[in-house]
Amino acid sequence: MDHQKIRAMIVEDEPEALDLLSGLLEATGLATVAASTTDPAEAVELILMHEPDMLFLDIRMPGMSGFEILNELNTIDLTRPYIVFTTAHDEYAIKAFDYAAFDYLLKPIDPDRLKATLERYNNHSNGDKTGHGSHQPVYNNERILIFRGVTGVTFIDTDEVVFITADGNYSNFHFISGRVETVTALIGNVEMHLGKQFFRTGRSCIINTVYLARIDMKQMACVFIKGDKEYRCEIARDKVKILMDYMKSHLPDN
Numbered sequence: 001m002d003h004q005k006i007r008a009m010i011v012e013d014e015p016e017a018l019d020l021l022s023g024l025l026e027a028t029g030l031a032t033v034a035a036s037t038t039d040p041a042e043a044v045e046l047i048l049m050h051e052p053d054m055l056f057l058d059i060r061m062p063g064m065s066g067f068e069i070l071n072e073l074n075t076i077d078l079t080r081p082y083i084v085f086t087t088a089h090d091e092y093a094i095k096a097f098d099y100a101a102f103d104y105l106l107k108p109i110d111p112d113r114l115k116a117t118l119e120r121y122n123n124h125s126n127g128d129k130t131g132h133g134s135h136q137p138v139y140n141n142e143r144i145l146i147f148r149g150v151t152g153v154t155f156i157d158t159d160e161v162v163f164i165t166a167d168g169n170y171s172n173f174h175f176i177s178g179r180v181e182t183v184t185a186l187i188g189n190v191e192m193h194l195g196k197q198f199f200r201t202g203r204s205c206i207i208n209t210v211y212l213a214r215i216d217m218k219q220m221a222c223v224f225i226k227g228d229k230e231y232r233c234e235i236a237r238d239k240v241k242i243l244m245d246y247m248k249s250h251l252p253d254n
Contacts, residue, residue, distance in 0.1 A: 006031040006118055009052035011043045011069065012086065013061040017107070021056060021086065024111055030118040040064035044072050047081065054102070054121060055081040059092050070099050082121060104146075145193055147183035154181050158198075162211045162224050163233040164190060166204040174233075176211065176226055199243055202236035209247060215240060 008031045012018040015038055025031045035050040037043055040061045047055065059066040066085060073080060082102040085092065086109060096104050103117045145156040156173055165172045166187035173181045183190075191198070191206055200206050201222060211224045215235065222243075224231040235243065 005029075006121055007034040007050070007053045008032065008056060009034055009047065009050060009054070009081070010036040010056045011040055011061075011066065012036070012056070012058045013038050013040065014058075017058075021109060024109060024114055025056075025118075027111070028115045028118055030115065030122070040066075040069055043069045044076070047073065048076070048078065051079070052081045054084055054118075056084045056086050056105075059085055059087040060089060067095065067099060084117060147185055147190075154183050156181065156183075158195060158208070159210075161208050162231050163208060163222070164198075164206040165233065174231060176224075178229065199246060201239050201243065202234055205233045205235070207233055207235075209243075209250070212247070215243070 008025050010018055010021055010025075010033060012021060018036055018038055022033045022036060025033055031054070034052050035046045037046055040058075041064055043057075043064075057066040057069065066087075070083065083099060084103045084105060085096050085101050086105045086107060088107040090106055092104075102121070105113060105117065145158065147154050147156065154173075160175045160177065162174050162176050164174065164187060167182070169184065169186060170182050171185050171187045171190045173183065175181070187204065187206065191200055194206065197208055197210050198206050199209050205222075207222050207224075211226075211231075212222055213225045214223045215221070216223055216232070217240070219232075220235055220237060220240075221232045222235050224233075
C-alpha cells in the first residue's frame with residue numbers, strides 16, 4: 001500500500017520560489033501542498049487551520065523571519081509539523097539546530113534532495129511526530145550528517161565512520177583516519193539516522209560493518225584494521241550471533 005501523501009505547507013515570500021517549490025513537491029508524488037503563503041504574518045494562522053505534516057519555511061523574509069514564526073508557534077499548544085528550512089543562505093545552519101529542524105534545504109532546491117527528505121519523513125511516520133529532539137541532525141541523507149558538536153557544527157561523512165560510542169549525552173564518532181569527533185546527541189538518536197551498513201552491538205556502541213575485520217570472542221570486541229592500526233569496539237554477547245547472521249545475509253552473491 002502506498003504511503004498517504006504528506007500534507008505540506010510552504011511559507012515563502014517570493015511568489016516564484018513558492019510556485020517552484022510547490023511544483024517540485026507535487027512532482028515527487030509523495031506530497032501535496034495543503035496550504036501556502038507569501039505573507040509570513042499569516043503563517044501561524046494557516047498552520048493552525050490546516051495542520052500540515054511538514055512545514056517548508058523560508059528563513060529570511062521581510063517583516064517576520066522563519067525563526068520568529070517558530071517562536072510564535074512555540075507559545076501555542078499544538079502538534080508541531082516537521083520543520084524544513086529553505087534558504088539561499090547557509091550561515092543559518094547552526095541556528096537551525098536550536099529550532100530542531102528536520103531538514104535544511106539550500107536554494108536552488110535539488111529535486112533529489114527534496115525527495116530524500118520526503119522519503120525520510122515517511123520512514124519516521126510511524127514514530128512520534130512531536131519528538132523533534134533539539135539534537136537531531138538538520139541534514140541527513142544517510143551519507144552526510146550535520147550535528148551540533150562541542151565547539152560548533154560537525155559534518156559527519158558516514159562512509160568514513162568506523163564506529164560510534166556513547167558518552168552520556170554525547171556520542172563519539174571514530175573515523176578510519178583515527179580522528180574522533182564528539183557531538184551533542186544521544187547514541188539512540190544517532191542510530192535513527194544511519195544507513196543499513198551500521199549495526200548496534202550493545203548499549204554504547206554502533207559499528208560500520210563495512211570495516212569489520214573480525215569478532216574477538218575472548219574479549220567480546222569487534223575488530224577493525226587499517227594498515228598497521230587496529231580499532232576495537234565492544235559487543236554484547238547476545239549480539240554476536242545476530243551480527244554474524246547479519247554479515248552472512250549481506251555477503252555478495254557468487
